[in-house]
Amino acid sequence: MWKRDEAVKPTGSVAPGPAPATPTSAPPAAEAARPQPSASHDHRLEKSTVNIGKSVVIKGELNGSEDLTIEGTVEGKIELRQNVLTIGPNGKIKAQLFAKSVIILGEVTGNVTATEKVDIRDNGSVDGDIASPRVAIAEGAHFRGSIDMQRAGSKSESKAEQKPAPASQSQSSQQTVQTAGAAR
Numbered sequence: 001m002w003k004r005d006e007a008v009k010p011t012g013s014v015a016p017g018p019a020p021a022t023p024t025s026a027p028p029a030a031e032a033a034r035p036q037p038s039a040s041h042d043h044r045l046e047k048s049t050v051n052i053g054k055s056v057v058i059k060g061e062l063n064g065s066e067d068l069t070i071e072g073t074v075e076g077k078i079e080l081r082q083n084v085l086t087i088g089p090n091g092k093i094k095a096q097l098f099a100k101s102v103i104i105l106g107e108v109t110g111n112v113t114a115t116e117k118v119d120i121r122d123n124g125s126v127d128g129d130i131a132s133p134r135v136a137i138a139e140g141a142h143f144r145g146s147i148d149m150q151r152a153g154s155k156s157e158s159k160a161e162q163k164p165a166p167a168s169q170s171q172s173s174q175q176t177v178q179t180a181g182a183a184r
Helices: 002-012 018-033 035-045 155-162 166-183
Strands: 049-052 057-063 067-070 073-087 092-104 107-109 112-120 125-127 134-137 142-144
Touching: 049 073, 112 125
Parallel strands: 049 067, 057 073, 067 073, 073 092, 092 107, 092 112, 107 125, 112 134, 125 142
Antiparallel strands: none
């Protein structure tokens, strides 16, 4: 406590007396101050992940600009357009999902839209439509819905292609259903 008072007093009034005390106090303070800015600087370079625990229930809209892991229950809409959304093994989601990348280990009921990738891992479950340029469904995962794997830059091209091709798309989906039924 004495050293703190001396450090405060010399800074304001006398330079020669506090100079020896200040260097002794300043280096530890400076060293302590340096790691904190560099640590925050590291957080800026690395994206931080926010966790929503098992006991948390959210109803409504969820927006953010950080990576998010959900272990709880969410109903409504989740938008993380520039970030990664992870639904943990205990997560139960009844929502429309919009993110850069979506990793599903829990249960999702609703449409999933990702600008990069949707990954349904083992024991993950999705009941809804998926729109993403890349989709991965692991063995043991559950999926019921449709998949639209449009490239991000070809939205205008795909709209032009969809106009003449609706009949062929419905035929191909019927063939897929028939093949899936025959496999059972």
